[in-house]
Amino acid sequence: MKILIADDDPMQRELLAGFLRKRGHEVFEAADGTSAVQRFEREPIQLALLDHRMPGLTGDEVLARLKAINPLVRAILITAYGAVEMAVRVMKLGADDFLEKPVDLGQLIDKIERLEQDLAVADDVVEVTEALTETPWPIAIIGSSPAMRETLSMARRLADSPWSVLIQGETGTGKELFARLIHQLSPRCAAPFVALNCAAIPDTLFESELFGHEKGAFTGAERAHRGCFERASGGTLFLDEVGELSPALQSKLLRALQEKRINRVGGERDIAVDTRVLAATNRDLRALSTGGEFREDLYFRLKVLDIRLPPLRQRREDIPALVEHFVARDAPRPIQLAPETLDFLMRYDYPGNVRELEHIIQRSLTLARSPVLHPRDLPEEVTRNQGADSGQLRERLDAMERALLVEALEHSDGVQTQAAERLGISERVLRYKMGKYGLQRSDGQSS
Known part of the structure; x- marks a missing residue:
């Protein structure tokens, strides 16, 4: 992170600058408010540490000028006066936080790490928003609450991975929508997205729907059929309500995930598939696996990565x-x-x-x-x-x-x-x- 330290005390500046540089940050120093503003105009600074009392421009005035130049800049005011009134006032000025002198370096790094996380989430959300703007999207993703922003950020980070993702959340939270979002943001976005509701298909037909079947495999199989795994090869297969799978089907799904190969019903040869699997459930699969209702090895295979969608009452x-x-x-x-x-x-x-x-x-x-x-x-x-x-x-x-x-x-x-x-x-x-x-x-x- 690029950090500006504005303080008229050279020992304080040297202490903070040395500490932050050792933590990997790029640090700029200013001995007064005017120099701080000038430095800010020249450098893409993300965080300003401002002494509240400086000759010339005070920390309050410097913050106001920095915000006028770039409203997105983050700021922490450092003051020798830790009264509640002062804390309230600096927050009203637009500061993200404040610290008392002498500065507790542990507190400082904790606050900076939280701000870094906020900035990373904000960048992810911007990237998601831009991607959805550039691509026709049939369903709107609406929400700017902290919980929703964090969820969008998580989706962005999961998208680049090739691993399976377990999407957990209550009914109606938008699990399929987020599965489609992860696919759309992934390198597989040009390939098919195939969705299959595990609770909507009878067990007798599910294996054929998932893996396909050969001509003559059973009564009525008048031609060969490509299942969801094959149709999604190169892209993403979304298994909704995966907790409803029967034990026999759980075993066959586990084999497909482990070996990346399937066998059509009635077939004699294995077919290689390059399919990323996203699974969703509103049930507690961990508890089901403990109780023997869901295979534990399949649970861990599906939950290489996971994302939990917040219920509406939490946002x-x-x-x-x-x-x-x-x-x-x-x-x-x-x-x-x-x-x-x-x-x-x-x-x-x-x-x-x-x-x-x-x-x-x-x-x-x-x-x-x-x-x-x-x-x-x-x-x-x-x-x-x-x-x-x-x-x-x-x-x-x-x-x-x-x-x-x-x-x-x-x-x-x-x-x-x-x-x-x-x-x-x-x-x-x-x-x-x-x-x-x-x-x-x-x-x-x-x-």
Whole structure:
């Protein structure tokens, strides 16, 4: 990482610079704020370590100028004054963190490693977004929450590998969508992607569907048939609901994965296949293997790499964007959501995850009588028992959240992008919360 150290104390600069260079970072030094800004203009610096008190420009002022040049720069302010008020203030200025003097080098490297991870995730997400923009993609991948960004980053890293991947997640989290994404980002993207639902085909037909059969292999086999492994050769085979395979089929799948060869039903020769297998399940295969219901050796063969998709209740920040997408796609006429409707949708737990949200929106749009979607248009399970959350605790939490929104908007002069950045949320979530609390978009005051 390219790091700028701005501090008027030469001993402090030398200590930090030497420590960070030994850790493999490229370090630039500046003895005052003006020099720091000049150096930043010349170098592609990713992280700035800024002393809070320097002659001329203070650390606060330097940070403001750096952010004006490159809003994506990360920053840690170093101060001798560790009061809570100071910590809050530097974070509001756009700093990612702060440290007290004398600097604890262990804390410093921990903070830098976390920032490096954040930057790596951000780069992965940008690469995924660009790849999907350049290629026609039948289904939108929506979400900017930390959980979703981390999942997209993981998918990007898994894509380049030739190994099998086990995709785990609850029903409706988008396991096939992520399998297609991994294939699309992989070197195999020009070859076929073949999907097979292991729970949808009877055992008597599954072997033929997976491995193919020769002409005359059984009654009705009037011609030779290439199975999914052969059709996906050079590309990707996606086995959905792999936990539903019978023991006999588990054994045959294991052999194909180990030897990279298959044998058609009724065939006498092995056929080499170059097929990457992605498998998905909403079941705990480790527990099933412990209980003897799923072969342990097959479990480990499928789970060379793995990715776990977060349920929607763990990434509620993405709900407004998903609702907006489904409404724009499926509404038969222009329609808006009442703020309280979105509030109900935000609080619901979605046992069926994104798929359930999609169906809720489709049902509500179909039955709505007016151009505004009201809570009465939502299914009963969404609105049932949520009134219990409107007691004293909910009121106090809402009051605290509203106060934070007002404060962020005031410090940002009503600029929503900056306010959202200060709060660590997306601009879309900020707009939803402003509507919820009746805050004007111009100045953050109550309407």
